[in-house]
Amino acid sequence: MQEREEAEELVTPGEVLGKGSQLKAGRGAYFLPQNGTVYASLTGRRSLIPPSPLSSDQRPTVEVTGHSAHGAIPEPGSIVIARVTKVMARMASADIMCVGPKSVREKFTGIIRQQDVRATEIDKVDMHSSFRPGDIVRALVLSLGDARAYFLSTAKNELGVVSAESAAGATMVPMSWTEMQCPLTGQIEQRKVAKVGGQA
Structure with a gap:
């Protein structure tokens, strides 16, 4: 697998890896259909994996392998x-x-x-x-x-x-989808509140 090693280079999130017409997005990469481009979704080393000789799709797969142990990576839709x-x-x-x-x-x-x-x-x-x-x-x-x-x-x-601290330093309680209240002072503050079960 030496061809994989030679292609390695460091990339960062959002960096263009290539065109979707020539590459498939593997781990650590994603394809944006709007412009047909493949981007890196994490910091790490870029590597190309050759297609299987039996595959009808002969585009190589581009992967980005994180330099540290894999934490979670935000992806569109998550x-x-x-x-x-x-x-x-x-x-x-x-x-x-x-x-x-x-x-x-x-x-x-x-x-x-x-x-x-x-x-x-x-x-x-x-x-x-x-x-x-x-x-x-x-x-x-x-x-x-x-x-x-x-x-x-x-x-x-x-x-x-989902969680906010009031001016008094207490964790506020959601009152509606636009308001949260401080349990210590009763002060109401405006927020774009996430709906929780049973809330109006």
């Missing part, structure tokens, strides 16, 4: 848990901590854009009353955006803030 780090007028950024039930081992940044916060009245979304730094959110990975960040969406009812 549900992630992320901690909000910064809230701006048109978007919020967050550090992705878990993909599904598995924790991540590398740093992945997520961006929640204003248009991806909720499904209705998108033009009225106020980022500062949807999220605050430190909030834990459940979100859907839409795609790998630019600058090595994943675009996240909280537009479904079950997505949004």
Whole structure:
């Protein structure tokens, strides 16, 4: 398998690995149908695996093998848990901590854009009353955006803030899909709350 070794090079998430017409996406890579391009989804070594001589598809498979033990990798369509780090007028950024039930081992940044916060009245979304730094959110990975960040969406009812700390330092209780309350002070704060079972 020496041809696999020679093709190895270090790549980072979002790096273009090639065209889907010439390569198949293997582990650590994904294919974006919109532009027919294969991208890396993690930091690691790129390697090409030759096609089986019996396969009708003679494109080699490109894989990216992580340089550390494999943690979970966000992929378009996966549900992630992320901690909000910064809230701006048109978007919020967050550090992705878990993909599904598995924790991540590398740093992945997520961006929640204003248009991806909720499904209705998108033009009225106020980022500062949807999220605050430190909030834990459940979100859907839409795609790998630019600058090595994943675009996240909280537009479904079950997505949004799952845990938030109030100004008094207590874990807040969801009151509705737009409000959470501090159990210590009774103070109500605005959030884009993830729907939990039995909640209105």
